Amino acid sequence: MSRQQRDALDALxxxxxxxxxxxxxxxxxxxxxxxxxxxxxxxVVTHRTVLGGRPTLELEPAAVSGRGRLLYLHGGGYVIGSPETHAGMVGELARRAGLRAMSVDYRLAPEHPFPAAVDDGLAAYRELLAMGAGPQDLVMAGDSAGGGLTIATLLAAREAGLPQPAAVVVFSPWVDLTLAGGSIRSKEGVDPIFTAADIRAYADLYVGTGDRAHPLASPVFADLTGLPPLLVQVGANEVLLDDAVRLAARAGADDVEVTLEVGPGLPHVFQHHYGRLDEADAALDRAARFLATHLGADRLEPVR
Structure with missing residues (x-):
């Protein structure tokens, strides 16, 4: 990242x-x-549809490679955000990977607390399989709370006896609602977006007085055995840094193929800044290649 880009991003x-x-x-x-x-x-053309009983935004790039489908779960602390807020970034990921994407408008807290979001993620994944999509043709991705929800959805699918998709990518995943990660405190003065109080407030709305260490709320405490190959991308300048690092360590300990990428000097879900931050474009390219490779399209060159 150039000094000019860094200064502009920090100011923004x-x-x-x-x-x-x-x-x-x-x-x-x-x-x-x-x-x-x-x-x-x-x-990228968008269509509104329904998946698993929830409104869903389908994004279809002009150049689609094969039968692969991407199921995406957006971020926002389980409280804010929608497929529309993330349509740009999801569209970029889909375009670069040559995949049709389905971005699910799962129910939000506090109107619909835990485990409503997990139930919706599982229902969407289950319906994709029921529609005839083979698990080898499916991949998943999510950012922030949507990253944690993506992992929780895969855990719920495993418990339901459903096959796992081909691969999963998470950007700055929030996977510990107990806020036990050291970076919650050590990065608070560095993170330009969140404080520990912000993260705690989202957890309060989503889980309330429930068990915040429940593996479907905080997948960092789960047994991840059997999950598909995982790519974790995170910025070094964010309070959720240790969530990503510990998730990758947990996956590795449970014999999951995992790649962890930490971007120096970068903030939470820096991939949102594609087109104005070189590291964001490069990260989306790597994520696209990771998904395409595990779908068997290992000759795919990312589209720019």
Whole structure:
């Protein structure tokens, strides 16, 4: 990252003023939508559909390679966000991988607390299989809370006796709702987006007084045996750094093929900054190649 890019990104991330009065839930949701949403890439067509009983945004690149499908679960602390807020980044990942993508509008807390989101992720995955998609033609991805939800969905699928997909990618996954990772404290002054209090507030809304160490809420404490090849990407400048590092370690200990990438000087879900940050474009290219390779398209060159 050039100094100019670093300064511009830091200014962008720190530009939102923090009020002494906590924003309402509606203000959080509308503010997130305004800050994060980017246009769907050119050459990617979107369709609204339903998957697993939930509204779903289907994104189809002009150049689709084979029968592969990507099931995507968006971030937002289980409280905010939608397929629309993430359509730009998901469209970029789908375009570069040459995959049709399905981005699920799973139910959000606090209206629908844990395990509603997991139930929706599992229902979507189950329906893709029921529609005739072979597990070898399916991959999954998610960011932040959606990254944790992606892992939880795979655990729920395993427990339900369903086959695992070909591969999974997670960006800055939130996988420990107990906030036990050391970076929750050590990176708080460095992270330009979140504080420990922010993360704790999302956990309060999602789990409430429930068990925050439950493996479907905090997959870092789960037995990950049998999960598919996993790529974890995370920025070094984020309070959730240790979530990603410990997830990769847990996967490795459970004999899962895992690749961990830590981006120096980068913030939470830096992939959102594709087109204006070189590291974001490179990370999306690597994620696209990882998914395509495990689908058997190992000759695929990422589309730029």
């Amino acid at each position: 991330l720190r530009s939102a003023p923090r009020s002494e009065t906590p924003p309402t839930l509606e203000e959080q949701r509308s503010g997130f939508t305004a800050a994060v949403t980017r246009p769907v890439p050119q050459g």
